[in-house]
Structures are given as C-alpha cells and as structure tokens.
Amino acid sequence: MIRFNGHMAFVTVVSVVVAFFLADRFIYLAGCNYADGVVTDRQMNVTSSHNKHLSPIITFVANNKTVDFYIDEDLDYNPGDRIPIIYRRSNPRDARVFGLFGFWLQDYIYFALPILLFGTIIYSVLDTGEYAIVDFRKMTIRKISKEPEHSKTDKLKR
Numbered sequence: 771m772i773r774f775n776g777h778m779a780f781v782t783v784v785s786v787v788v789a790f791f792l793a794d795r796f797i798y799l800a801g802c803n804y805a806d807g808v809v810t811d812r813q814m815n816v817t818s819s820h821n822k823h824l825s826p827i828i829t830f831v832a833n834n835k836t837v838d839f840y841i842d843e844d845l846d847y848n849p850g851d852r853i854p855i856i857y858r859r860s861n862p863r864d865a866r867v868f869g870l871f872g873f874w875l876q877d878y879i880y881f882a883l884p885i886l887l888f889g890t891i892i893y894s895v896l897d898t899g900e901y902a903i904v905d906f907r908k909m910t911i912r913k914i915s916k917e918p919e920h921s922k923t924d925k926l927k928r
Contacts, residue, residue: 776896780889791881805830807855809847813840830855832862839865
C-alpha cells in the first residue's frame with residue numbers, strides 16, 4: 771500500500787515526468803552531432819488559416835554535404851545569423867536549433883499539459899489534511915483524513 775497526500779502525489783508525478791523529459795532530451799543528444807548553421811532565408815509558414823509566420827531556413831554542413839532545413843517555430847533569426855545546430859548522424863535533415871526554445875523547450879508543452887491536468891485533479895480530489903491510500907493487491911484507492919480514527923469517535927461522544 772502507498773499512502774500519499776496531494777503535495778506528495780504532485781511532486782512525485784512532476785519528478786517522474788521531468789525525468790522522462792530530460793531522459794528523452796539526453797538520449798537524443800547522445801545520437802547527435804553538432805554544427806554551426808547559417809540562416810540563409812526566411813519562408814512563410816502557414817500552419818492554419820490564422821497562424822502564419824516566417825520560418826528561418828538554415829544551412830549547415832554534415833558529412834561533407836550541405837543540408838537545408840527550416841524551423842516550424844517563429845524564432846527571431848535573420849539571414850546571416852549563425853546558429854548552433856544539432857542533428858542525428860543517421861538523418862542530418864532531422865536537425866534542431868540547439869538552444870533553450872529550439873531544443874530544450876520545443877516539446878515541453880506535451881509534458882507540461884499532463885502535469886497541470888494531474889495537479890488539477892489531485893488538488894480538487896484531496897483536501898488539505900487528506901490522504902489517498904492505494905492498495906495494489908486489492909486494486910483500490912481510498913481517501914482518508916489525516917486525523918486518527920479514535921479522535922473522531924471522541925468528538926462524536928461529546
């Protein structure tokens with residue numbers, strides 16, 4: 771059986787999700803090479819009827835071949851800007867800008883939304899001072915108060 775309150779559950783889930791996120795980033799980095807890219811142009815990128823932005827086209831050299839790719843995000847790069855690039859050795863066209871928004875936070879939204887949803891559920895179900903007990907043998911979850919059972923009966927007798 772596992773006993774936890776809302777704070778313990780939320781911190782545990784955040785820790786696990788952040789660990790998976792960082793593991794994914796480091797696994798990607800392990801199979802990558804680094805290069806200096808140069809923004810050569812910008813093209814209009816239309817992701818929906820309401821979302822249009824200029825995407826930088828970046829050129830770099832991988833395996834003695836020139837590779838061009840563009841970024842879906844609207845990062846503020848102009849032609850001539852030099853940018854650090856990481857790319858998979860097996861597929862240089864799978865390149866990313868190696869920076870805070872280009873690499874580390876690019877997929878963060880997919881991890882942040884489940885954390886917020888879980889936190890909302892946990893904090894709405896468990897009040898302050900309440901615990902949930904998970905019994906894996908019986909496959910049950912019970913909600914209990916932090917207050918010992920005998921003190922509840924004492925209050926009822928008064």
